[in-house]
Amino acid sequence: MDFHSLAIKNISMHGDTDIFPYPIENALFYDMPEQVKAILNDIDSNFNSWLSQYPVESIKTCVPVGYTGFRWASLIDPIWNAYLLSSVLKIAEEIETNRIPKEKNLVFSYRVKFDIGTGKIFDNEISWRLFYNTAINYAESYSYVVRFDISDFYNRVYHHRLENALIRTNADRETIRRIMTIIQDTSDNVSYGLPIGGNASRILAEILLNSMDQMMNSKKMKFCRFVDDYILFADSKEDAYIKLNWCADYLLRNEGLALQKSKTVIQSKAEFISHAKATIEGEEGDINKDRSSFLRLHIHYDPYSSTAEQDYQELKERLSQFDIVSLMKSEVKKSKIHQAFSKQLLNAVSYLEEPSLSLAFNVISSNLEILYPIFPSVMQLTYRKLLKCDQQTVNLVINTLCNLVEENSYLIQTDNNASYVARVLSLVDSENTIQAIVKLESQAISTLVKTNCLCGIANLNNCFWLSDSKSRFSTLTKWERRAFIASSYYLGDEGKHWRENTKEQFTKFELLIRDWVASKNPNQSNWKLPL
Numbered sequence: 001m002d003f004h005s006l007a008i009k010n011i012s013m014h015g016d017t018d019i020f021p022y023p024i025e026n027a028l029f030y031d032m033p034e035q036v037k038a039i040l041n042d043i044d045s046n047f048n049s050w051l052s053q054y055p056v057e058s059i060k061t062c063v064p065v066g067y068t069g070f071r072w073a074s075l076i077d078p079i080w081n082a083y084l085l086s087s088v089l090k091i092a093e094e095i096e097t098n099r100i101p102k103e104k105n106l107v108f109s110y111r112v113k114f115d116i117g118t119g120k121i122f123d124n125e126i127s128w129r130l131f132y133n134t135a136i137n138y139a140e141s142y143s144y145v146v147r148f149d150i151s152d153f154y155n156r157v158y159h160h161r162l163e164n165a166l167i168r169t170n171a172d173r174e175t176i177r178r179i180m181t182i183i184q185d186t187s188d189n190v191s192y193g194l195p196i197g198g199n200a201s202r203i204l205a206e207i208l209l210n211s212m213d214q215m216m217n218s219k220k221m222k223f224c225r226f227v228d229d230y231i232l233f234a235d236s237k238e239d240a241y242i243k244l245n246w247c248a249d250y251l252l253r254n255e256g257l258a259l260q261k262s263k264t265v266i267q268s269k270a271e272f273i274s275h276a277k278a279t280i281e282g283e284e285g286d287i288n289k290d291r292s293s294f295l296r297l298h299i300h301y302d303p304y305s306s307t308a309e310q311d312y313q314e315l316k317e318r319l320s321q322f323d324i325v326s327l328m329k330s331e332v333k334k335s336k337i338h339q340a341f342s343k344q345l346l347n348a349v350s351y352l353e354e355p356s357l358s359l360a361f362n363v364i365s366s367n368l369e370i371l372y373p374i375f376p377s378v379m380q381l382t383y384r385k386l387l388k389c390d391q392q393t394v395n396l397v398i399n400t401l402c403n404l405v406e407e408n409s410y411l412i413q414t415d416n417n418a419s420y421v422a423r424v425l426s427l428v429d430s431e432n433t434i435q436a437i438v439k440l441e442s443q444a445i446s447t448l449v450k451t452n453c454l455c456g457i458a459n460l461n462n463c464f465w466l467s468d469s470k471s472r473f474s475t476l477t478k479w480e481r482r483a484f485i486a487s488s489y490y491l492g493d494e495g496k497h498w499r500e501n502t503k504e505q506f507t508k509f510e511l512l513i514r515d516w517v518a519s520k521n522p523n524q525s526n527w528k529l530p531l
Contacts (some may be wrong), residue, residue: 002112002396004040006317007086008033009119016081017197017374019063019454021419023479024486025078027383028516028531036082037501040102043083054507055299056080056185057478059448061415067336067374072155073416074195075448076186077478079509080455084182088200089114089121089155091171091179098169100217102126105134107213109200109227118509121199129280131414132227136276138222144270148247148264150228150257154194154201157208158256159184165207168352179204179275202227212250212267219246231272240266279340291341294322299347316351321388324348332367339373346374346381356383358393368404375411379420383531387427398428405436413448422449423531428455434462451479452531458487466491470498474505486512486517486529 015022031037043050045248061160076084096112101124108131113123118481139145152293159180183204187193194201205227216223221243222233230247234240244266251257267275281292287473298326301315302308308395328345331337334480364378371378386397401421404412425433434457441453457465466487473484485506488495499514507513520527 001116003086003089004037004082005033006089006116006119006121007082008036008040008116009116010085010121011078011082012468013119016078016085017075017198020059020075020416020448021190021196021376021423021531023075024529024531025482025513026432027043028513029078031308031519032512032516035515036079039508039512040086043079051185054079054184054509059446059479060184061446061448063416064373064375064414066339070414071196072215073197074186076182076195076198081200084179085198085200087175087182090175091166091169092121092203094169094171095166095203095210099206099210100213104217106217106223107206107225108134109225110199110206112203128226131224131229131231132276132280135224135231136273138224138231138233139272139276142222142235143269144234144237144246145267146230146232146234146240146244146265147267147272148230148244148259150251151260153228153257154196154205155195156192156257158192158204159187160191161255162204162208165211166204173475186256196266199503208255211254212247215250216247226355227333234266237266276317290322292325294327294348295341295342295344298320299351301351311402319351319504321347322348324352325356325363326358328363332370333364334370337370337373339502342374343377344372346377350381350385354369354388354390355413358389361386361389361393361397365393365400368400372411375417376420379417379424381453382424383427386424393427398425398430398433401425402436405439414439415444415448418444418446418449419452422456424454426459429460434460434465438465447477447479451477451483454483454487455529455531458483458490459531461490463491463494466477467494473502482510482513483529485513489517489522494524 003430008029012026016026056078057077060072061075062070063073065071075081092112092114099111100107102111103313108126108128111123111126112121114121135145162183163176163180166179167173179200183194184191186195194204209225209228213225216232224231232240232243232247234243244264248259251259281295297318299315299319301312303312305311324345328349331342331345347363349357349364351361361382364382365439368375368378382397386394389397401424403409404421405425412421418440422437425437436462437456441450441457444450444453454469466484469484470488473481476484488498491498494528522528
């Protein structure tokens with residue numbers, strides 16, 4: 001199988017992260033897969049040379065979890081991210097073969113199943129929802145249930161233990177060496193940590209936890225696992241404590257990992273089933289049938305399906321049975337939203353039409369604080385759908401976001417949230433939006449924010465700011481350099497002369513960015529950078 005092509009397609013079709021805004025390079029991967037593949041082939045042939053001349057870099061930043069929690073996440077340089085994913089895919093089938101078989105219904109996270117046509121690499125039928133539904137079924141045969149997850153799992157993965165786990169699969173040693181080299185470079189050469197957010201790390205995390213899975217299975221422990229979330233089943237309270245103690249001891253001794261205290265509980269069968277159903281269907285104690293039915297609804301539409309038009313109409317018909325705006329109004333009145341339910345609502349809003357769409361955005365823009373735990377999802381929806389709303393709603397949302405910037409709101413203090421806001425502001429060309437993006441950029445230290453602001457200003461065609469930035473090109477980070485090369489096309493002849501005079505400084509990847517944007521002819525076609 002052509003793993004470079006599969007990695008490129010997976011990233012271009014499904015994204016390289018579930019945390020950060022997609023880099024514009026993802027669209028390059030979609031438009032020019034063969035040219036990107038040529039670079040990956042070159043890295044294959046000259047790996048050490050690439051490492052020295054174009055070192056692996058990543059953006060690391062703190063992202064919110066819930067209302068007051070945070071975690072570190074990493075966005076790897078796009079070309080190295082593609083190479084890492086391709087390398088992991090090369091050994092993914094060996095990893096999958098060494099895991100507990102799917103048919104045993106014990107491990108439900110990221111089961112490998114390649115589809116070169118769609119670019120998918122995981123089995124969609126095996127999911128978090130199946131994990132919980134199976135656990136409910138298992139619980140019926142036991143008296144007690146143990147639930148726990150691993151504290152700060154991805155950041156605490158020890159590289160030496162991960163490498164040993166990979167070697168035990170009998171996969172190609174050179175591929176393993178390259179994977180570990182990239183992982184170590186993204187960890188700033190400390191001996192622990194997996195970059196959070198990408199599919200390569202998801203596959204690697206699974207083989208690390210496989211050792212404990214196999215040990216539990218050999219001891220005939222009944223359990224379910226989804227990533228680092230474990231559910232164990234016990235015949236008595238004493239049995240539950242024995243199994244919990246064994247797991248805690250095994251993880252600490254063998255992997256250097258600890259259980260998260262706040263999420264470690266022993267429950268009776270009835271307590272667990274109540275909790276599990278509430279987790280799947282809504283908050284505990286919620287008996288609203290509409291909410292439960294809505295959360296169970298599978299909202300997914302594949303525009304590339306052979307029955308795409310029919311599927312779309314059927315989905316809209318199912319959604320029409322629910323008053324989405326009323327459900328949203330009810331949710332934001334709470335002191336804390338149910339995150340899974342709220343994300344489902346946002347997904348449904350994307351299928352609304354006027355005037356319901358504008359009504360939904362009015363509710364959203366007035367309740368951004370309560371929606372803080374899912375702020376990136378809110379901004380993603382806003383970027384896709386805001387311009388479909390009436391002008392009054394567009395103005396309301398844009399003014400709300402400009403005010404957040406002006407007031408230095410805590411909602412956009414994290415780099416990720418600020419980057420999403422910059423993208424949304426770039427939708428509307430006005431004095432206020434330009435001033436807001438410029439303020440975000442001038443106050444930012446983060447490469448992530450600066451890169452997104454640069455792209456946003458380019459899409460607003462602010463030649464004055466772009467022209468002023470030319471002199472700083474040599475001081476920019478790799479991410480900003482690529483963004484500026486792309487943005488330079490909005491400077492017309494000035495940009496053309498600059499590229500001619502500077503092209504000797506461009507790397508192979510930067511030259512590809514240049515050629516890609518040139519092929520779009522943005523000055524003639526009104527093409528925008530794909531944010």
